[in-house]
Amino acid sequence: MPKDAAGPLRLLRETNQERVLTVLRTQGVLTRAQLTERTGLSRATLSSIVQDLLAADMLTETAANAGKAGSEGHRGRGRPVSGLTLNPKGGLALGMDLGHRFVQVTIANVAHEIVASGGVTCSERAPWSRRLELALALVSELATRHQLSLAALAGIGVGVVGPVSETGGHRRPSRATRIELVRDGLTERFGVPVYVDNNTRLAALGEAIWGAGAGLDNVLYLRLSYGVGGGLVLGGHLFSGAGGAAGELGHITVDPAGPRCACGGRGCLERYVSVDAILEQCGVRRFDDVLHRLAEGDPAVRTVISTAGTRIGQVVAAACNTVNPETVVIGGELALAGAQLLDPLRQAVRQHTHTEVRQGLRIEPAALGHDDAARGGIALVLRRSPVLAGYPAAPSAPAPVASRDQLPHVPDAQEIS
Amino acid sequence: MPKDAAGPLRLLRETNQERVLTVLRTQGVLTRAQLTERTGLSRATLSSIVQDLLAADMLTETAANAGKAGSEGHRGRGRPVSGLTLNPKGGLALGMDLGHRFVQVTIANVAHEIVASGGVTCSERAPWSRRLELALALVSELATRHQLSLAALAGIGVGVVGPVSETGGHRRPSRATRIELVRDGLTERFGVPVYVDNNTRLAALGEAIWGAGAGLDNVLYLRLSYGVGGGLVLGGHLFSGAGGAAGELGHITVDPAGPRCACGGRGCLERYVSVDAILEQCGVRRFDDVLHRLAEGDPAVRTVISTAGTRIGQVVAAACNTVNPETVVIGGELALAGAQLLDPLRQAVRQHTHTEVRQGLRIEPAALGHDDAARGGIALVLRRSPVLAGYPAAPSAPAPVASRDQLPHVPDAQEIS
Incomplete structure (x- = not known):
């Protein structure tokens, strides 16, 4: 059917162009090498499509790839590799x-x-x-x-x-x-x-695109604030669960015999490590005071934060054994306690995850703000x-x-x- | 471009046909109504495509929809609704x-x-x-x-x-x-x-297609056997995790101070509820003996199984708070203990899940065999x-x-x- 061939062929080319545009729209700045890898197109096909899109003013070339590509932005001896983005306009x-x-x-x-x-x-x-x-x-x-x-x-x-x-x-x-x-x-x-x-x-999706999980496909995010909640980016997509409640890590049980929680459960993580719970345990009224005393080395406050880290780590370990993420991102006010929270947290995760789950797993503080x-x-x-x-x-x-x-x-x- | 129009239009129609074929290939037997819903096509478009595919011998009409559609197979007063499948050949x-x-x-x-x-x-x-x-x-x-x-x-x-x-x-x-x-x-x-x-x-995918989770998009599967493991079907797809270890529910910690596990962790669920652990707790050598004593009402064995159910339920609750599934399917030898395991398991899940996670959640024994x-x-x-x-x-x-x-x-x- 040579007469019809122009249609399907044009459509195929447009489909490949759309693939390039979609990857850039999702990922931001990418080098040609990264774009080849993520579109699955051949270098020749990609090169020709990129040329067309640049000519049509749909893409923009950036001098140096300052984006997510990180150190890949420089090839070998320091010559900057140019990055491609969609036209900002x-x-x-x-x-x-x-x-x-x-x-x-x-x-x-x-x-x-x-x-x-x-x-x-x-x-x-x-x-x-x-x-x-x-x-x-x-x-x-x-x-x-x-x-x-x-x-x-x-x-x-x-x-x-x-x-x-x-x-x-x-x-x-x-x-x-x-x-x-x-x-x-x-x-x-x-x-x-x-x-x-x-x-x-x-916030989980934000961290997986722009923040501590940038460029990764499987990110578990935990927010430690007045409430304790979380979010999952799985296979590159935000995952909601059957009823929109996936990532309710604050309501995983720490102690089955613990106090009642508003969620209907008992001994939930949130009851032990929410900002309010930490304030009460430290006997202070503002979270800044917790951070201040922590910096001063107050032993009681250090114990509160370290115990919180261990408890959070146990819950994060259970979630990691369930979904096997690449990175866990810890956000919220409590993450401001830094290493004094994160060290015992990381240790508990190491202790309570399966070898295969632990391997290569990173646990990082959130990188974004408000x-x-x-x-x-x-x-x-x-x-x-x-x-x-x-x-x-x-x-x-x-x-x-x-x-x-x-x-x-x-x-x-x-x-x- | 009227000359080219035939190409793209034909491609569109072929894309819609492919969508119908893909949905049937994934789901098995469906009524026309289910097919309309799952392809997102209009009734008229679907009807015309189905007619073409039947004529081309690519689809087969079944007398009564005995497949997954279940009670939907009969409309109102009992007239059987015909189902469609791909041609078995x-x-x-x-x-x-x-x-x-x-x-x-x-x-x-x-x-x-x-x-x-x-x-x-x-x-x-x-x-x-x-x-x-x-x-x-x-x-x-x-x-x-x-x-x-x-x-x-x-x-x-x-x-x-x-x-x-x-x-x-x-x-x-x-x-x-x-x-x-x-x-x-x-x-x-x-x-x-x-x-x-x-x-x-x-096995998780099998149960989500043919078994206890048939037709559901978000299924958590737990196998209680000599090892304790699991699998996740999320958004209709088998989910592997970053390193292929998603669903390692047997290695979620039950007691942080518990015995060492081969996985490198401590107090893992598997240490308490594997077939070998249950045999040891019951003081018998074959799992059939456990089931036999259970049926006879042996109080010690009943306690062992009920305690196992509670522990498993706590771990399942943690996994449910993480991924918020529609159904949890319990397979493996231990599931043969039936209600004596599942009742305390269900109760523990109810007690330790967030309200939103618990709502509508079903916990079912596996329906498939070997x-x-x-x-x-x-x-x-x-x-x-x-x-x-x-x-x-x-x-x-x-x-x-x-x-x-x-x-x-x-x-x-x-x-x-």
Whole structure:
């Protein structure tokens, strides 16, 4: 069928181009060698596709590969290897974290460059509608300050407190309503796809893309804060579990005879190592005081932190024996205790994991700050938005946006980053 | 470009056809309604594609849907709903389990019908080459007895003892060599793709397709035998972990101060609930005696089994809090203790899981027998073999095969199923 051949062949070429674009959209900056490996294309095919995409202004060549490639950015005797990214003008992704105590907005371009970021604290008792207002005001302010055209927005990824199922909803009606409120509000305002997920899980994705697990496929993330939760990136994808509750490491039992927990269990890790539990054990009122006394060498506080490390390590070991990750990332306030927490934690993990699970396993403190979940939201957009997928995806702007004066002012919000 | 349009449109239609074929290859028998839901195609598109595929003899209509659809097979007042499968003549998949104490071979067609199955016991000390010989003899014998043409073989899925990484190899050279021995031996003999994985993990996949977790996407499988291991099916796929050791639930710590384990850990679940540990605790020499005394109501044995159930439940709870599965499947000899094991196990899981994790969670005894891992191997072939993928995939036979007289005889092997 020579007459039809042009169609399928063109489609095949477009499929290969799309593969290159998708890998770069997911990973940020890559060398040609890394791109060859991750697309599975031959060097010749890749080279020709890259040439076309550069000519079409869809890719950009960076002088030195300062991105995730790390030391691979320099070949042998120090000649810098150039990296490839999507054209930064190809679109923007917005990440939002509607947390317990703060609201964060971060914006990146498709080349994975963070172009704007800001956050405000809010009351724990603030309703979700208020958190959403704060976020919208931040978006408006950041767009003005950094002269960003929100017309180039490809989507919004939002982190919220509590479980969110695979379909982005929740089986408990009250929670489902809150999620819908956020999604519908943002969809209506910006006219772009909106992805909602649990914010601790998004922090896991953020760390797996930009942080301590950068470039790895299997990352277990644990957040040690007022609550203790976690998230799993498995096979390169955020994993939610059947009901959106995967990664509930704070509710793994440390002592079956221990105190009751709000989750319905008994002797959960969270009861022993949440910030509140640590404050009580140390007999202080602020977490800064814990860190201060730790630095001064207070033996009682050192014991509290070291015991916490051991308990956390036992739970992390159980989770590692279950999913066999490459890296465990430890985030949240408690991680600020550094080696005094991490050393006993690592030791307990070594003691309680199967040889095969322990081999090559790294346990690292989180590398991102307040914007971890917002960055995870950005990653969701870069992976899922149909605005960015599909060929031809010219670096132009789709989607309608609200004018700035529709966004509310927030005179009482406190800026945190 | 009206001249080219035929190409892309035809490709789109072929892509949709391939989607229908892939879903049926993965799931077995489905009603039209289930097929619509799982392909995401419109009813009209699906209907027209199914008609074409039936006409091309690539699909078969079954009188009543006796497959996984279960009660869905009857609509309202009892009129049976017809099911669709791939044409059973479309190819064969061979599953093999090279276990510690036995070798199993099971053959299915692409409609998920088991067409032949057999097993032999072997010595624990037998080298891998001997296990492979036993398996080849079984293949030969089954092909003869059931008059199967191995020319229709689309691939072989093999379960082996010990971890196997995502790429199908292993970082420890001796183990990698054993895996290569099996893969190369079978590839050379049959000229079809060969997939090797850990046999406990393949049992998990078998249970998720044909057994107690049939039709579910997130299944945690635990095998309680001489060793205690497990496997995870997450998001519909077998999950291996970074180093091929995901699901090592037998090495989750029950008591941090407990006895040393061969894995390098301390107080591992396996030390308390392996068949050998249970025999010792019960003071008997054969597992049948444990079951016998249990049935007679021996209080000491009942306590041993109930305590084991509680300990297993605590570990299963930790794994469930990590991955939030829909169903936990309990297999291995110990599962034969039935409710006396499962009741305390279920209670412990309820007590030690987060509310969101516990909700809707089922804990079921395994439904398959000796051929669980071999069936998992079949599932790997049905999912991965390029011989079966790709359109047009006419129900004809590819691939060269060995003549039967090349296969060895095994006069000393004992048949087990």
